[in-house]
Amino acid sequence: MAKLRIAVANLKGGCGKSTLSLNLASGLMSRGKSALLDADPQGTLEHWLKASVEGMPSVVNASEDIKKSIKSAESDFDYIVIDCPPSLESGHTKQVLDLVDLLLIPVLPSPPDLWSSVHMVDAVKEAQKTNKKLKSYLVRNQVESRSALSKAMRQAIEFCGLPALKSSLGRRASYRWAALEGISVYQFGKRGDTAVNDIESVIKEVFKK
Numbered sequence: 165m166a167k168l169r170i171a172v173a174n175l176k177g178g179c180g181k182s183t184l185s186l187n188l189a190s191g192l193m194s195r196g197k198s199a200l201l202d203a204d205p206q207g208t209l210e211h212w213l214k215a216s217v218e219g220m221p222s223v224v225n226a227s228e229d230i231k232k233s234i235k236s237a238e239s240d241f242d243y244i245v246i247d248c249p250p251s252l253e254s255g256h257t258k259q260v261l262d263l264v265d266l267l268l269i270p271v272l273p274s275p276p277d278l279w280s281s282v283h284m285v286d287a288v289k290e291a292q293k294t295n296k297k298l299k300s301y302l303v304r305n306q307v308e309s310r311s312a313l314s315k316a317m318r319q320a321i322e323f324c325g326l327p328a329l330k331s332s333l334g335r336r337a338s339y340r341w342a343a344l345e346g347i348s349v350y351q352f353g354k355r356g357d358t359a360v361n362d363i364e365s366v367i368k369e370v371f372k373k
């Protein structure tokens with residue numbers, strides 16, 4: 165049985181779901197066997213990620229039958245990270261929310277992005293009625309640490325109705341470069357160090373919850 169099943173979802177496209185999923189799954193590799201499940205019906209992750217590179221998580225295309233994929237990964241892996249599609253239409257995200265222990269919702273620190281994440285909060289509250297163990301946190305992504313707006317957003321964000329992690333992901337070219345090469349920031353050597361620190365903080369904070 166997996167120690168932790170984590171979904172990364174938001175109805176908003178381009179907010180960093182795949183970036184957070186990949187790097188989280190990679191960071192969890194030093195703590196146990198970890199798998200990255202691609203729940204997007206288009207399921208492209210397995211084609212461009214270099215799963216054979218040391219330290220990369222196993223990448224599983226879970227776009228056909230998401231429930232079955234989670235159940236079968238549970239017996240093989242300690243940690244399962246599920247990268248969800250940016251909609252509720254396929255039903256995949258709802259099924260995932262029924263099965264996981266933890267949901268992370270990446271949000272970009274800009275007001276329009278935050279407003280469009282509000283619908284995700286409704287979906288979470290609905291799922292929590294039946295999945296009583298489901299914990300959910302907003303995770304700020306692409307944060308520019310010196311920006312006054314990023315700081316103000318930290319307070320504004322919880323008005324969505326869900327708690328936000330203190331840890332966040334900075335806006336860093338290394339996330340983009342690593343993804344272009346099909347690897348996580350953990351395989352990116354010194355150039356990935358600051359991004360690795362972001363992800364390690366997220367993992368430590370989540371484990372304390």
Ligand SMILES: Nc1ncnc2c1ncn2[C@@H]1O[C@H](COP(=O)(O)OP(=O)(O)OP(=O)(O)O)[C@@H](O)[C@H]1O
Nearest residue numbers: 177178179180181182183250306334335336339340
């Ligand atoms: N912290 C960051 N710093 C710099 N670039 C980032 C960061 N997070 C994400 N990006 C870039 O932003 C783009 C969108 O990110 P990503 O693909 O992770 O979003 P997504 O939510 O999975 O999108 P989709 O809804 O299309 O699946 C990508 O080019 C990614 O490399």
Ligand SMILES: [Mg+2]
Nearest residue numbers: 181182183247
């Ligand atoms: Mg994605």
